[in-house]
Amino acid sequence: MPKKLWKITFERLGATMPSNMFNITSDLEYLEISSLLNNGVNVFPSRFPEPKKLKVFKGPITYFSGFFTYPSYALQFCETIHLRILNGYGSDSYKDFRLPVFSNLLYLKDLKYEFESGTNPQIFTFDFAISSNKALKSLTILNRGMRMTRDLDLSKIGKGATITIIDSCDEFLACGTEPCLKLPEEASLSISGCNFTLSKIDFTNAVSVSIANNKLTQNLPNLKLNYPKLTNLNLGEAFTGAVPNEYCSIKDSTFYIGGNKLSGVVPSCFGCVGGAGDASKGLFPNNFTDFTDSTPPTTCDTFQVFDNYSKIAKTDGSSVITVYGQDFGWSSTTKEGNAIVNIVEPNKQLELLIPKGVGKDLKYVATFAVGTSGIDKEFTFSYQEPFIRSYSFLKNDSVDFFVVSGEGFDYEGINSVTIKGLLKSTTYDGPSAVFGPTYGDIYLSRDIINDNGIAEKEVFDITVTVGGQSSTKQFIYYDKLSIDVTGIKLHTVGGVQAFTGQFAPVEKENVNVTINDVPCEILKYSETSMEISYPAVPGASHYPIKIVIGGLSVGELVEFIELPTERPTFDPNDGWMPTGSSSTLLPSFYLFSFIISSILIIQSF
Numbered sequence: 001m002p003k004k005l006w007k008i009t010f011e012r013l014g015a016t017m018p019s020n021m022f023n024i025t026s027d028l029e030y031l032e033i034s035s036l037l038n039n040g041v042n043v044f045p046s047r048f049p050e051p052k053k054l055k056v057f058k059g060p061i062t063y064f065s066g067f068f069t070y071p072s073y074a075l076q077f078c079e080t081i082h083l084r085i086l087n088g089y090g091s092d093s094y095k096d097f098r099l100p101v102f103s104n105l106l107y108l109k110d111l112k113y114e115f116e117s118g119t120n121p122q123i124f125t126f127d128f129a130i131s132s133n134k135a136l137k138s139l140t141i142l143n144r145g146m147r148m149t150r151d152l153d154l155s156k157i158g159k160g161a162t163i164t165i166i167d168s169c170d171e172f173l174a175c176g177t178e179p180c181l182k183l184p185e186e187a188s189l190s191i192s193g194c195n196f197t198l199s200k201i202d203f204t205n206a207v208s209v210s211i212a213n214n215k216l217t218q219n220l221p222n223l224k225l226n227y228p229k230l231t232n233l234n235l236g237e238a239f240t241g242a243v244p245n246e247y248c249s250i251k252d253s254t255f256y257i258g259g260n261k262l263s264g265v266v267p268s269c270f271g272c273v274g275g276a277g278d279a280s281k282g283l284f285p286n287n288f289t290d291f292t293d294s295t296p297p298t299t300c301d302t303f304q305v306f307d308n309y310s311k312i313a314k315t316d317g318s319s320v321i322t323v324y325g326q327d328f329g330w331s332s333t334t335k336e337g338n339a340i341v342n343i344v345e346p347n348k349q350l351e352l353l354i355p356k357g358v359g360k361d362l363k364y365v366a367t368f369a370v371g372t373s374g375i376d377k378e379f380t381f382s383y384q385e386p387f388i389r390s391y392s393f394l395k396n397d398s399v400d401f402f403v404v405s406g407e408g409f410d411y412e413g414i415n416s417v418t419i420k421g422l423l424k425s426t427t428y429d430g431p432s433a434v435f436g437p438t439y440g441d442i443y444l445s446r447d448i449i450n451d452n453g454i455a456e457k458e459v460f461d462i463t464v465t466v467g468g469q470s471s472t473k474q475f476i477y478y479d480k481l482s483i484d485v486t487g488i489k490l491h492t493v494g495g496v497q498a499f500t501g502q503f504a505p506v507e508k509e510n511v512n513v514t515i516n517d518v519p520c521e522i523l524k525y526s527e528t529s530m531e532i533s534y535p536a537v538p539g540a541s542h543y544p545i546k547i548v549i550g551g552l553s554v555g556e557l558v559e560f561i562e563l564p565t566e567r568p569t570f571d572p573n574d575g576w577m578p579t580g581s582s583s584t585l586l587p588s589f590y591l592f593s594f595i596i597s598s599i600l601i602i603q604s605f
Contacts (some may be wrong), residue, residue, distance in 0.1 A: 169194030358467025
């Protein structure tokens with residue numbers, strides 16, 4: 001073979017391909033066979049192939065041609081496999097054969113089966129091992145030649161995969177149960193030239209469905225799609241009956257069901273926007289009762305936006321309020337206020353995105369594009385009241401801060417903070433809150449403790465007022481609180497750990513410790529040490545440990561590591577058993593592995 005030969009195309013092949021095309025040192029990446037001579041007798045080499053760089057294989061296969069020995073190994077690095085199967089009973093010499101099995105091909109993205117078109121083909125059982133190829137992004141079945149004998153779950157192959165079935169559904173979907181075909185996540189499905197019942201397919205995972213140019217004669221079904229994710233629906237057939245109400249949930253300009261034999265009254269959602277609306281364009285041509293592409297919108301008496309939504313919003317701008325309704329259309333505009341409407345599922349579910357702010361009894365008005373001139377809807381809500389959780393001290397650039405932590409603070413304006421001790425009370429115009437590690441923080445000067453004459457272990461109050469709403473909480477003043485995490489490594493599975501530090505002289509019941517915001521159990525406690533039982537964490541990393549005593553909060557980052565695992569070792573004198581492991585079920589497994597390895601060695605000579 002020439003050095004660096006990476007692509008070979010055989011226009012007409014009638015001889016056995018040389019084995020060195022497929023050895024370990026071959027640079028071959030692309031192999032295509034256009035046609036076979038003399039039925040392609042033994043065109044594939046009998047020697048066990050090991051092509052390490054072959055990425056594309058395209059070619060025909062017959063009973064006489066055979067195929068690669070152990071195809072899932074021979075084509076293990078392939079990204080594209082296109083098989084043209086000559087399966088027509090067109091001559092007396094034809095013999096039934098089996099298709100190669102493709103399983104666990106880690107790089108396979110594109111798999112195509114193209115069968116001979118004809119009236120008398122050999123029908124193969126579908127290769128269910130295909131569902132194990134998790135990288136697969138395209139599966140094509142062309143012409144009659146494959147049949148499902150049981151339910152097929154393709155949900156584990158590549159997310160966003162495209163499934164194309166042409167002129168073969170009546171054979172392919174000959175399964176008995178309904179549904180029997182589950183699509184990949186976010187799948188695109190294209191079917192043409194078929195005659196089958198749509199209920200054979202579970203459309204839940206589909207984002208694009210094109211079923212056109214088939215031989216279907218059935219009522220337009222409710223496909224039970226995930227309508228919020230749907231990007232395309234094309235049902236161009238001889239469907240009859242009425243349009244299901246569920247089609248109101250399809251995004252506008254994403255579906256086409258024209259050219260069918262639909263009749264009756266359209267769902268009220270389409271009447272609310274009229275025949276010329278973008279959402280209605282995909283309905284025509286059909287034979288609906290009193291509804292054409294020029295029918296004006298109705299008064300939309302069925303419009304509803306339900307008021308049973310949450311009317312409390314967070315002040316930090318993170319609130320998304322879910323609202324339900326019916327026949328509110330596909331779009332809206334803002335008439336009053338500064339919230340944003342996001343229509344999640346047309347005519348059924350929307351979201352109110354609430355910006356940063358403070359106050360209560362606020363309103364937002366949206367105009368929905370339905371009815372003769374749009375319909376206004378008023379939404380009312382209030383921002384949450386401030387809620388104080390703790391205080392802490394922080395030194396930054398030689399400046400000592402007194403930090404108030406909590407929720408419901410003003411992130412854009414002034415936070416009025418009142419500090420009240422036994423002898424004195426002072427109100428300060430605090431700055432806008434900032435986002436802390438867990439809650440909002442208001443930074444004030446630490447001097448306010450001295451200004452108000454607050455002594456060690458003294459009870460004092462903090463009051464925060466924003467947007468006309470106030471909250472007060474009582475704390476105990478401690479001047480110093482610290483925890484030492486130097487050299488400590490906790491285990492991700494959880495456990496028990498002792499810490500040293502400077503703690504307050506209180507009972508352990510008055511101490512709160514969390515790691516990664518999960519409460520810990522305090523087992524032992526003194527002013528200089530504590531022992532805690534801590535929870536598991538998601539993985540090895542640094543997580544915050546936080547101690548709150550009398551309202552004073554202090555925290556550090558503590559390292560978590562995975563527990564060391566001991567790998568089993570093999571003792572040749574111990575029956576191929578891993579030392580230190582249970583022997584249950586293992587002898588037969590290792591004996592089986594040994595036999596298979598021996599077979600592979602024998603086949604390679």
